Amino acid sequence: MGERLTIGEICTRSVTIAFRRTSLSGAARLMRDNHVGCLVVVEHNDGRQTAVGILTDRDLVTAVVAPELDINRFCVEDVMSTDLVCAREDDSLIDLMRTMRREGVRRIPVVGPQRELLGVVTLDDALDVLAEELCLLVGTVQSGKQRERNTIR
Template sequence: MSVGEICNRDVVVIDRKASVYEAARMMRNQHVGSLVVVDEDSNTPMKPVGIVTDRDLVVEIMAKEVPEEALATGDIIAPELLTAREADGVWETIMRMRAMGVRRLPVVNLGGNLCGMLTMDDLLKFIADEMSDLVRLVRREQKREQDTRPPA
């Protein structure tokens, strides 16, 4: 299975020039804990350049009492952004996320444009569904055994 099949396609984005307080308002209004930062001035306006999380805002801005006008979202994103392609395999992507210590991963198409977001929540749901399928298989096998081989 590919990450494109399980990622969330409804991604909330913000321009890298937007204020960090605009990011906080957007997270609150959209009920999300992270935004994908894009560079709207580039030739590909949906190319992700970073992620800003509610934790980033608390730890980097509020805890340090940074003035509102001092920073834009692009100022607090990590210099390197890990992404996944739609066709990437789920298990390989989990290994990459684990190796890099990230919980969220923008998913891009072949052109590098944002098309989704893969989160640890998405992966946990996927794994839980797979485990449920295995449990159903075991139960079905047990039932078949009982039906075809009644007690002696």
């Protein structure tokens, strides 16, 4: 067989980040301006950005917007998820899908050995890869049918 696709190969390396004290309105602007649905919350440790939480657009809606709270009274650390689910670069696509399903998350930071932020991988990233692989399988079926037609004549 051969190829083992890793998370490091499909993750996005350019991650939009926030800090604990970033205002929620500032966080929302970052999401809008960068066309992303989450911000990885980081702290600086020994020159590295260490992942400490994640803030999603859904977090903003369910915690602040829906209950009609004043967004200006809160910062990222008030709403972010701190029970962070992370992946490693060498995790497989299957590992990722199992983790997403088990943990009920759609976005996962990719971290190194000291929890330093390396990227982020999303359900969309996984679906893109799976769609490409399904297209290859469909092509195989079509090639087989064409080959059969050519041999029968």
